[in-house]
Amino acid sequence: MVVFSLEGVRVFFPYDSIYPEQFAYIRAVKRAVEMHGHAVLEMPTGTGKTASLMSILTSMQFADPSMGRIIYCTRTVAEMEKALLELKLVIDYRIKEIEKEKLQQSLVHAQQQQPLGQPGQPQPATEVPLLGKKMRESGYLLGVGLSARRSLCANGAVMASAEREKIDEGCRKRTAPWVREAAADRHQARLAMRRVANAEESSGDAPAAPGEAATDVEDIGNGDTAEGLCAFYENFDEYFTPQHFPAGVYTLEELKAAAVRWRHPVLQRPLPLCPYFLARRLLQVANVVVLNYQYLLDPKVSEQQQQQEDWLGTDTGASVVVFDEAHNIDNVCIEALSVHLNKNTLDQALRNLSELSEEIKKRKAADSEKLRAEYQQLLQGMQQQQQRRQRQQHQSQEEQPQQRQPVTVTSETFQALANPVLPSDIVEEAIPGSIRRAEHFVALMRRVIAFLKIYIKVYDLKSEGPLSFLFGFEKESLVEGSILRHFHSRLKALLLALQVTDLERLLPLTLVADFCTLVGTYWDGFIVIVDPYPEASGLHDPLLQLCCLDASLAMQPVLKRFKSVILTSGTISPLELYPKILSFVPLIAESFPVSMDRACFCPMIVARGADQVPLTSKFEYRHDLSVLRNYANLLLDLCKAVPDGLVCFFPSYAYMETAMSYWYENGFLAQVLEHKLVFLETKDVVSTTLALFNFKKACDCGRGAVFFSVARGKVAEGVDFDRHFGRCVVLFGIPYQYALSRVLKARLDFLRERYQIQENEFLTFDAMRQAAQCVGRVIRSKRDFAIMIFADARFSRSDKRNKLPPWITRYLDQAHLALNTETAVSVCRSFLKSISQPCVSSSALRLGASALVDYQPPAADPAELRDAAAAAPPAATALDIRNAAETKASPNAETVQHASVS
16 A cells, blocks of 8 residues: 655555556646646556546545545446446545554554553544545545436336336336325325314224324335335435435445435434435535546536536536546547437327327316416526526636535426537527417427428438528428427426426437427537438438537537546547547646556557468458458467457457358358357347356356457447456457448548548547457456457558557567468467466566655646646647646756656
């Protein structure tokens, strides 16, 4: 365990030593946060990136309470759990160190106060403090993860369904305000009837009617009350306050267990709480929040979350946002603002409108007051949103800390719709009069859907911009195009007025409203495409796509709202391309080399087969039998030479099916099965999960296995093949995107016109980052070892090879740039033989506390770095700004190489 001081900050690092690249990484993060700048940092996989981030950020937060919260964004629930476990390790070590120091101080004080010969009394172990100021004195903090109901719900009746949509619907049916109000009315009526019945009885010994009480653990049953409500949520809404919850770092399962076992400290009785709403309430006071990308990047999620809980508070400027595994963040931004519609979706939307029309008629006859008050609710909602944004802008301008207002759970908490438009682009004007009445709005939606159904009836590819689309819409429907931007808000108000809980049933109608709102709001960076044959040639199923082409649209609100945003990954090369496509200038952009006692991975490029036929996955060679045969021979030889697990990645499902069919028909797979079992990834999540389980089971029992997967798939993006599960990874070809995609062509045109990024440059960059992500799945620590094989002759070209991360190209020997299959297998055997020999760890590659005391590398003053960034030309890179500032601070200082720290 290491505790060291870095430029005035005491850093708690929960391991016995720290790698040089970790120390350099920690310094870069610290400088970016202190100077309120953005950073793009690349550190190889398996070097403790998450532990380094959590150590420095929590240490800075502990040293400076005004820093704000840490918002750590991940892609999957598994990565969220890993981040929370690393955070828990860091905080547990910090608590232990602070308790040790307090005990030493108390012993010294006791020895000074007591006479000689009388030993001091040891202090009893302290309990976990509740949330508040006292937890900080002991080194505690609150760290929580935010996930969906499927991961956090504790109600057995709700969780009986396996589908996410059914789980969300079951929760809303038990927690919606109108459902609870109706249940409360029924309960009060039942109590009144009991009181009347008791009063009529002649005997005075009749028991009194029971009053409302909290539901104990032993009485909660499957989670529902007698009125059909959720007992967990009723306890949460009635009794919970954040001040009564213990501090600590909670993984999803730990938070779920703590909520169910929660005991009220004042009432001294167990009151099980709802973990899902507990996590959202704790966001108000949490020091570290771990969540998915969409909570910040997708406006349909982020705006909803802000309306529900105001969870970011007023300290967003001081908060730090970290996007881990950010190599695909541009794709996430684009997907968040894109909508796809087909004929089936439009037909379902029409049926949804018919259902809403019938519901409006019923409600109008039964309860016309609700629909009459709908217009007032519309105006109030728009006014509240405008006031909230103006208040946030005023607070950000003053930059003064204000006391957080208590958050009340309203009906907005339970609606699942959120605006598809970015918060800064929402129109702050009244709903047009033509759609204020529910009947008029439904009729106009019918006209819009009818126009879209005619619009997609094409047999040739059609694409146009949003302005051209709106011109055609106005011409055909005689409806003003500006009305479309209000469709989302109007539909949301209508669903709330009708008290709809099964929102998933109305998802097609919601998609149409989102499409209308987006196309009516944005005109730059978007394109409308109709593809008549999206699945296969000859299968006419038109697909209407509103595609976002500018990834910076979703990223800019985050960059403006938070002063420090850190993009980090193990495969985020080239560094200069990400700031360009996301439209920001990073203060620090750096790639850290890995320091190893010996090369634990062996990358190589296999360019030819044994018969000297070039290996490639080019489209014109994909059905070349000689190429498929050489790939099969390479796979078979590797199965004989490499022990345990072997992972293979293909550019696409189509190419994997072609290769597997040829190998099966010609007996290659039968020969592979003699050495290892074969598993493959499919488009079905359940079967892929089962295949992964059996693959790891085969490796554990010593049988060995081969797993065939696809680049850009779920396995390539989120499954680790560490240790014996991945002793070798093979890329059969370069994972280029489908070059004939009209969406891709439109984006390439946009990048060329807006950012001067050439088509080939972006396509190569995108393919290389996917290739690096695939091979990085097998190295998850420095004690691990694996072989990386790039089986395509095009990898040998410098324009491809130079876009791989530096930590891979550094160990790519010049003799391994264009191997044939036989030589490659020989190199694999030699590497496995050498890596099996004992290795003595070098102390120079592990820095202890004593080595860190005297080491203070030269660095630019923060004020000088800010001045250099302000004076830099627009085209200057982060490295140019940093070098200019360091030269000004120390003109004669030499550049420090991070890998040589000792």
